[in-house]
Amino acid sequence: ETGVTQSPTHLIKTRGQQVTLRCSSQSGHNTVSWYQQALGQGPQFIFQYYREEENGRGNFPPRFSGLQFPNYSSELNVNALELDDSALYLCASSLQRKGDTQYFGPGTRLTVL
């Protein structure tokens, strides 16, 4: 059974640019959630996708957007990057959207200069 994978591992961008992060969910999982973890903090919920639809969203602006594909893989897009967007971005998949355990990938480290 393949776990959650994310790409790329590291990324460096400059302020104002756009970035796309990718996530492949664990086999059989139809729900993907994205989190932002700033240095020294706990992860913060960005949004969740269930069967290609956004299922819920945390307190993040619209320049954070996402997609989920028919194979349940997912993308996180961030437009107009700001310095404060520098963080570890974590993807988690689960078997169902309500109350199920979320399994995390290794994360993508984004640095905005």
Place this chain on the structure above:
Amino acid sequence: AQSVTQPDIHITVSEGASLELRCNYSYGATPYLFWYVQSPGQGLQLLLKYFSGDTLVQGIKGFEAEFKRSQSSFNLRKPSVHWSDAAEYFCAVVSGGGADGLTFGKGTHLIIQP
């Protein structure tokens, strides 16, 4: 709004000693509670979870946690720590409002002394 508090930012424990990491939550309904561990530069690994039933739950690596509704707590314990347990530990609760994103505490950094 739901929240999770981990009162201890850092904890230092001698190898072989017992461990307890504290977690308090604020949540209106019956919570689903989790403990995750994160090694430096890594993602999160699930240690254990509580959904319902027996309030003492067993997890991986010899960890256990006890749900106490009256105290709104879900403390993590281990009877004897190993140097490999040094890591960041996060308590989390499932949020409501139709979005099942986890709400995390700020974490407790565990240091193991030889």
